[in-house]
Amino acid sequence: MAEVIVALDLPSGSDALRLLDRLPDVRWVKVGSILMTREGPDLVRVLTERGLRVFLDLKWHDIPNTVAEAVTAARELEVSMATVHALGGAAMMEAAAAAAGGRLGLVGVTVLTSHDPASYARAVGRGEVELADEVARLSAEAVRSGLAGVVCSPQEVALVRRRIGAEAWIVVPGIRNRSDPRHDQARASAPADAVTAGATHLVVGRPILHASEPGDAFRSFVEEAQCVRS
Numbered sequence: 001m002a003e004v005i006v007a008l009d010l011p012s013g014s015d016a017l018r019l020l021d022r023l024p025d026v027r028w029v030k031v032g033s034i035l036m037t038r039e040g041p042d043l044v045r046v047l048t049e050r051g052l053r054v055f056l057d058l059k060w061h062d063i064p065n066t067v068a069e070a071v072t073a074a075r076e077l078e079v080s081m082a083t084v085h086a087l088g089g090a091a092m093m094e095a096a097a098a099a100a101g102g103r104l105g106l107v108g109v110t111v112l113t114s115h116d117p118a119s120y121a122r123a124v125g126r127g128e129v130e131l132a133d134e135v136a137r138l139s140a141e142a143v144r145s146g147l148a149g150v151v152c153s154p155q156e157v158a159l160v161r162r163r164i165g166a167e168a169w170i171v172v173p174g175i176r177n178r179s180d181p182r183h184d185q186a187r188a189s190a191p192a193d194a195v196t197a198g199a200t201h202l203v204v205g206r207p208i209l210h211a212s213e214p215g216d217a218f219r220s221f222v223e224e225a226q227c228v229r230s
């Protein structure tokens with residue numbers, strides 16, 4: 001089974017809190033750069049005071065000391081999970097993991113899903129790059145550096161699970177029930193398929209945020225995510 005994390009991709013904190021009033025069963029929420037920049041840590045405090053686990057998705061990529069201090073600040077905010085870029089390197093990830101001290105699950109972003117092989121190869125100054133291999137390589141580096149797990153697309157879950165062993169977290173966005181519109185997620189996956197491949201956390205935004213009955217939509221994702229043993 002996997003946890004379902006609701007991505008609070010909404011314009012304001014009051015919109016997010018109104019949605020959460022309609023989702024009494026939710027346990028995990030994701031706060032990203034937009035909501036964090038607009039509302040700041042006060043919103044995170046309101047969410048944790050409601051008993052929610054917060055996934056702070058700010059994708060840190062900086063020198064080790066700066067990232068470690070940001071992780072310390074997130075830990076003080078009682079965030080449960082946060083992201084760093086695996087491309088920040090082993091020293092950065094090791095410093096981040098040390099600052100987390102096991103009290104906050106740090107996950108490494110591997111290759112952004114906005115990249116295609118050509119744009120990624122250009123960004124890192126290499127010739128041809130097989131993106132799945134690169135995701136697997138960066139996942140192994142992230143876990144070796146002490147992170148709790150990684151974020152990857154549904155397509156790479158099985159490969160990443162083989163590379164990083166049974167225990168590490170695999171956080172997967174791009175989740176859709178079979179009847180949901182895919183929006184801009186070109187490589188979407190059904191919850192059961194992602195969990196069968198090895199996902200531990202599923203990130204779901206628009207299929208819940210845009211549903212006429214968000215509570216029913218959330219429950220249908222949870223039911224499917226829990227029907228499968230990972």
Ligand code: C5P
Pocket residue numbers: 007009030032112113151152153173174175183185203204205206207
């Ligand atoms: O609305 P939807 O379910 O597509 O939202 C998915 C969430 O996961 C969004 O917050 C998006 O920013 C995030 N995400 C993603 N792909 C990644 C990393 C994060 O869709 N590779």
